[in-house]
Structure formats: C-alpha cells, structure tokens
Amino acid sequence: MRRYHCPSCGAEIWFHNTACLSCGTGLAFLTGRGFGPLGTGGTSACANRAVIGCNWAATGPGGLCLSCAQSTVIPDLSVPGNGRRWARIERDKRALIRMLDALGLPLRDAAGAPAPVFELRGDPIGPAPGPKVITGHAHGTITLNIAEADDAERERIRAEMGEPYRTLAGHLRHEVAHHYWDVLVASDPGALDRLRPIFGDERADYGAALERHYREGPPPGWEATHVTAYATSHPWEDFADTWAHLFNILDSMETALAYELLHDDGLQGLEIAALAALPVGRLAERWIALSVALNAVNEAMGHGSFNPFVLRPAVLEKLEAVRRLLPVAN
Ligand SMILES: [Zn+2]
Ligand SMILES: [Zn+2]
Ligand SMILES: [Zn+2]
Structure with missing residues (x-):
C-alpha cells in the first residue's frame, strides 16, 4: 500500500479513513485518481458508506463504488455480527481492488459487467442447517465463507489445517488468481x-x-x-x-x-x-x-x-x- 494525504490539509490519511483525522474533510477514493474531498468534482459517497464505512466514491448503478458493486451477494444482516464481518471483508477487498486496478488487471468481463464478482455467504443456521459454505472460485464468481472474517474462527481453522499463514487478504488474493487464470491463461x-x-x-x-x-x-x-x-x-x-x-x-x-x-x-x-x-x-x-x-x-x-x-x-x-x-x- 502506498501512503495518501488529505486533499484539503495535506495530513497523512489511511487508506480506510472516511474523513481526515486532522481537518475533518470527508474523503472519497477513486481508482486512478486517489482521494478527493467528498462532494466536490461530482463525487458522491458509495451507498454502503453509512453501513460498512466504505470510503470510495459512487461510480455505478445503485450508487455503489467499484468495489462494492462487485459483491453480488452480501451477508444476511439479520444475523448478529454479520454487519461487522461484511465491513471487515469489504475493507480488505477495497485494498485488493486498488491493487488489481493499479496492476492493469481487468475488472470487467467482455460484456462490460463486473468481473470477478464476490458472494459473501455465511453458513446456514437454524434447526436443519444445509451444507456449509465452501470458499472457492467458479466461472468468475468468488464465494467467501464470511466466518473467515472472525479472527478466532480463522485462527482455529489455521491451526487445525497446520497452516503457517491464513488471512482474509490471502484468501482474496488466492481466489482472484483462479479467476485471472481463466482470463489470462486458459484462453491463451x-x-x-x-x-x-x-x-x-x-x-x-x-x-x-x-x-x-x-x-x-x-x-x-x-x-x-x-x-x-x-x-x-x-x-x-x-x-x-x-x-x-x-x-x-x-x-x-x-x-x-x-x-x-x-x-x-x-x-x-x-x-x-x-x-x-x-x-x-x-x-x-x-x-x-x-x-x-x-x-x-x-x-x-x-x-x-x-x-x-x-x-x-x-x-x-x-x-x-x-x-x-x-x-x-x-
Ligand atoms: Zn485534512
Ligand atoms: Zn463501496
Ligand atoms: Zn484455490
């Protein structure tokens, strides 16, 4: 990650800040342009800003930003904790999308639709729960089990699997690789x-x-x-x-x-x-x-x-x- 500065006062800001901690200016991020003051130059906030603290500018239909528009399934917000899990995943996903964009990797398919897309799903709960959600990729759709956003659960799985490293960022990077194999390798x-x-x-x-x-x-x-x-x-x-x-x-x-x-x-x-x-x-x-x-x-x-x-x-x-x-x- 590079370092960013407030467009109003020049103080350092963090990639996930919605406002400058020094001068209070509201911030909106656009890929290729960086941070600008929210509300100027035609920028408006992503529709998910109030819900999950997304600090990117709205760029697409539904008032979503580039990153949020790629989440075609979001967690069931009636389940306690899922709002927090969703926010955590989107935070790491925005950093991923910034990187994919900076590396020149396509974020749309041939028809102009967002690609890859993300389905953020929780395991079914209730008296007769169905099969568990498997994190993986198929045909441009990345499914992520949102339990991975819980530090304790992710660490439990890491220890059980004997892995030296297990992170949300790592999951996202691994799964998009399968998508870009299809895009850059399988067809060539x-x-x-x-x-x-x-x-x-x-x-x-x-x-x-x-x-x-x-x-x-x-x-x-x-x-x-x-x-x-x-x-x-x-x-x-x-x-x-x-x-x-x-x-x-x-x-x-x-x-x-x-x-x-x-x-x-x-x-x-x-x-x-x-x-x-x-x-x-x-x-x-x-x-x-x-x-x-x-x-x-x-x-x-x-x-x-x-x-x-x-x-x-x-x-x-x-x-x-x-x-x-x-x-x-x-
Ligand atoms: Zn500032
Ligand atoms: Zn957003
Ligand atoms: Zn894999």
Whole structure:
C-alpha cells in the first residue's frame, strides 16, 4: 500500500479513513485518481458508506463504488455480527481492488459487467442447517465463507489445517488468481504452453487431486518446489498460491518503500505497478532481507513470523512466470 494525504490539509490519511483525522474533510477514493474531498468534482459517497464505512466514491448503478458493486451477494444482516464481518471483508477487498486496478488487471468481463464478482455467504443456521459454505472460485464468481472474517474462527481453522499463514487478504488474493487464470491463461494457448512446464498439467483430475492431498498430505521435500504445502495439490492451486504470494511481495514492498524501510537506489519511490514491471529476481534479494528483518521485529513484539515462507529457486521461477502475465509487466 502506498501512503495518501488529505486533499484539503495535506495530513497523512489511511487508506480506510472516511474523513481526515486532522481537518475533518470527508474523503472519497477513486481508482486512478486517489482521494478527493467528498462532494466536490461530482463525487458522491458509495451507498454502503453509512453501513460498512466504505470510503470510495459512487461510480455505478445503485450508487455503489467499484468495489462494492462487485459483491453480488452480501451477508444476511439479520444475523448478529454479520454487519461487522461484511465491513471487515469489504475493507480488505477495497485494498485488493486498488491493487488489481493499479496492476492493469481487468475488472470487467467482455460484456462490460463486473468481473470477478464476490458472494459473501455465511453458513446456514437454524434447526436443519444445509451444507456449509465452501470458499472457492467458479466461472468468475468468488464465494467467501464470511466466518473467515472472525479472527478466532480463522485462527482455529489455521491451526487445525497446520497452516503457517491464513488471512482474509490471502484468501482474496488466492481466489482472484483462479479467476485471472481463466482470463489470462486458459484462453491463451501460448500462455498454457509456457505455464504447463512450470506448474504442471492442469488437465489432471482436480477433485481426485484434492482428495489425494487431504488424504496423504504434500510429498516429502515439497518446500524445494512449492510456496505452500497446499500448492502441491494441483497445478491450479500452485498457480493461485504463487499468485497470492507475488501479491504479498508487491504490496509489502510498496509499503516498505513508502515508509523508507528499504534502501535500494534503484527502487526508491516506486509504486506497485513499477515494482511489478521489474523481474522477481531483481526484487527477491531485497524482499528476503526485509522479511528476515521484519520477522525479527515481529518476534520482538511477541508475534509470530511476519513472513513464514521460504523462496527456493524453483519458487522464484514460478513467481516470475506469474508476474509476466501482469499487464504492467509487458
Ligand atoms: Zn485534512
Ligand atoms: Zn463501496
Ligand atoms: Zn484455490
């Protein structure tokens, strides 16, 4: 994330602020333009502003912003806590949409409709609850189980699954990867030819692959070739976890540069699109040094690792293959 300043008084503002904390000016964010004072230049507030604290400007039908317009199913607000869960998810989703837009990735389909779209669903409750909601992607629709917005529940699942890292941002980054595989790879024989030798043949039976993964776990030595254990389950999951990891790197490095935590003359002042235009090999050394330092700082505060992932050469090659798909890389 980059840093933003109040359009009225110049004080620093945070990406999720609805008003400047110094001068009180109401803020409205537009992709490609940044923050402006609410109500000027024709900007009006997203219709969800009062409900979930969305601080983006209305741009579409129904008075919704670009990000909220992509949520085609929202949680049942008659269930206690769902308003909070929805707000939490949309907060991370706005940061994701900012990043997708900055990287030049399409946010509409060929017919001009929002894509991907998000269905934010809670598990059914009541005397005869139906099947649980599975987080996943199908044909441009991302379903997210809103229980992931509860820190305690997400941490319980993380521990149960033996994962080193589980975040809402990570879920969103992983699931949009499946959508952009369809958009950027599946329909392009040249891209498929380039990626199959790196990630494997995605025509392998997906259901059987996941079943095997949950039965047997990852193969021994997986760390040499995959960014996560789950990435070993199927080439689609390898691609999605690698994509999510590239997003972690780009967002974190943009943030570190904005706060002058990274000292590299060639990188100073770069924002995310310019970082993504550089080969992963150019970023990796700085990224690893930053991760080591922030892991130590996190430990000093009594937290776990900032970044529990290890990047071996084969994983760097995969990250570079994903990066080359981004419009800003070409
Ligand atoms: Zn201000
Ligand atoms: Zn909104
Ligand atoms: Zn997946």
